[in-house]
Each structure stands twice: as structure tokens, then as C-alpha cells.
Amino acid sequence: MWSTPIRAHCYSTWDTWFRRLGVGFEVLQQGLWLGLLDNQHLDEVGRVQYARWSKYGDEAYNLSGLLPWEERVIADYYPSSCSILVGAAGGGREPVALARMGYHVDAFDSTPVLAECCRQLMEREQLPGKVFVAGAGRVPDDVDGQYDGVVIGWGGYMHIPGRGNRVAFLTALRRRVAAGAPLLLSFFCRRERSRRHDWIHAFARQVRYLRRSRDPVEYGDTLASTFDHFFTEAEIRTELAEAGFELFDYRESPYGHAVGRAV
Secondary structure (H helix, E strand, O other), rough: OOOHHHHHHHHHHHHHHHHHHHHHHHHHHHHHHHOOOOHHHHHHHHHHHHHHHHHHHHHHHOOOOHHHHHHHHHHHOOOOOEEEEEEEEOHHHHHHHHOOOOOOEEEEEOOOHHHHHHHHHHHOOOOOOOOOOOOOOOOOOOOOEEEEEEEEOOOOHHHHHOHHHHHHHHHHHHHOOOOEEEEEHHHHHEEOOOOOHHHHHHHHHHHHHHHOOOOOOOOOOEOOOOEEEEEEEHHHHHHHHHHHEEEEEEOOOOOOEEEEEOO
């Protein structure tokens, strides 16, 4: 019979190696599929996944209001009763909450079923505002006029693959606001480098090279159910600046978010 210390040691060793194998398999899976899928495929993965997840079309969730950190940003940077364009609006949580607070809200999302949920919920709650379906990572052409501010729905910005595509998205938003207008983005954060991101990036880049893909893999790209880019503060600052915004407020907790201001 094994003694208690030996059994405990065996379990601890097994657990350590099992977890390492699990991490290794996750890295392998993400790197492989990031390499096999180009940006347009990653956009479609996002639409498919969000259409499948019942949470984002659930009425109770979409009537649950803003999160505390979202409430703080709105109170600090968005004047009362101003007009707000909400991108990546999902099933309507942010647009409904903002409209109830007295803001004039229009919204768009790239998942048609969620955009329709948002439209129906706004209508049922007797809240004014237009809801548009957008191409992935794009601002709908039907969105015209000027807004006093922009809110990109929870985590939506990090789902856009490709730095150039993200900057183009922000640039399109900049054309719809005046100087001084606030812009809220939220995202996953990372430090400069990590072994996990090193491996995912190296594997995915090699697969795309073998496929002769024209879409580069960027450091910080991941694929766990949806495409997500993990940002550093410097990346957020640079992408905002290239699109005509200055970084005004950057925080990594309780969830990564930044406020830009149109210049």
C-alpha cells in the first residue's frame, strides 16, 4: 500500500502534467485553426457562434442594464440626453439601457438574428432608435448624420481580425462624430509577451505561410470559440490615434476598456 505522502505526491505530479498537456492541446488547436482560417472565415465564425448562444438573445439578459464599469464610463464621459451610436449591439443590452437613461440611441450588429432581437426589444419597450445590420467589422452605410458619442458593445472590438480592419472601422466611426466625442471600447488585455501567445502566434503564422494566405496573424490573436485579439495599452493607443482619436482613459479591470476622444 502506498503511504499518504506518496499518493499525494503522485496526484500533484499527475495534475501538473495533465494541466500542461491541456494547455498544450489548447495552444495547438488555436494555432492550427487560426492558421487554417482567414479573416473572412473568422468573421463568419463570430456570427455563427453568437447566433448559437442563447444568452445574447435572451430578454432577461438584454434588459439587465449596464455593468458597473460601463455605468461609470457613461456617467463620466457622455453628457445627458446626447445621441449615441452603439456598435456590436448584440441583442440590445446596451442600447436598451442607454435609451432608458434618456440617451438618443441608434445601434448596429453584424449578426442578423441579434440585430433583429435588438430591434424588436427596442420596439416592445417603446424606445426610439434605429437598428441596422452591418457587415463584420463595418459601419453600415445606412448610418448617416452625426452622433455625440459612440459605444462599442462589450468585447466587440477585439473580435475584428486584422489591425488594418480595426483602424478602418474606427475611421468610419470617426466620420460620424464631431471633435471631442467619446468612444468606448472593451477588450481582453495582455502584457507585452507570454509563452502562450508566443506559441499560438508561431504555429498559426507557419500554417498561414504554408497556405500562402494574404492575411497575417498578429501577436495576441486567439481563437477560443470566437476570434479575440488581446491588446496592450500601446496597441489601443496607436489604433485610436491612426483613426483620429486620442486615448483618454485606459483600464484593465474589472474588464479591459478604454475611452477615446475624437480629435
